[in-house]
Amino acid sequence: MSGELPLARCVETFEGTEQTPPAPSCGVAAAPNSLVQSSEGSLVGFGIESCGLPHAILIECPDEDKADGLARKLAAAQLCSGPEKVRPCGQCVSCEKVEKGIHPDLQSYLGEGKSLAISVDKVRQIRAQAYILPGESERKVLLLRGVQTMLAPAQNALLKILEEPPASAVFILTTTNRFSLLETVRSRVRVISLESEDAHEAPEHIECAQEIIELLSRGEEARVLACFAKYEKDKLGVIQMLTALRGCLTRYMIAGGYKGGGAPLSPHRLWDFAAVTEDALADAESNVGGLLLGCSICARMFEASEMP
């Protein structure tokens, strides 16, 4: 599943030009509880350029500005004409146009009306737009902001596009809550979850999550398993720890990678780990015990580590 992407957030107004959202807070990879990015702002390995084009990404974050900031960054990475490894470069004409909200291949949609929901009609417009070939870049990015307000009929209309997207189209959706989307829609997108600073991430869980990431970089499978064994009879705890793990992985991913005492973990690898963590969270919520969960996660994470 690492090759697929979800990106989603929609709101209802079709804007030919976008307003510039506040940039995400920046820092370096060491700040585990804030949205960070590398000094170059690169999103190399974000599952975008390396493992096939992700068709759809859903950014989930209670802070809409933060979600918008990441969405814009991902969009810029898709449209950037700079060297592949540093996209978005922030310096090319495409990046400049994205920054100014005037790139013709980036279409942003917000909800309108009282419900602030993207309607079925709007989805039809989005669909038509998706089939128009990009004018300046190789791809066309369709950014749907605030999709948590979309009603089921509109979501179903969107699902049809996500199931068979035009080759050049990339959908990026933002939401405050992924569960506001139909399961069928969620299954078509790769979720990037940016928790709010204080959500779910108790210090002991962050500490455990950091330890697991470090152990993954060192290839110490048995010790990763020991971390999970602590949660054998603690369903809530393991869910909180996995949530913290997902958050840490995402932040390092945005930061451009993880460098600890072992082998550096590239954003691509972190993306794979985050995908495994996401699945484990679903298992944990289905009452799979901590140790069994740990075994399953270890097997899949180390399997992911061995992939080229």
Ligand SMILES: [Zn+2]
């Ligand atoms: Zn660029």
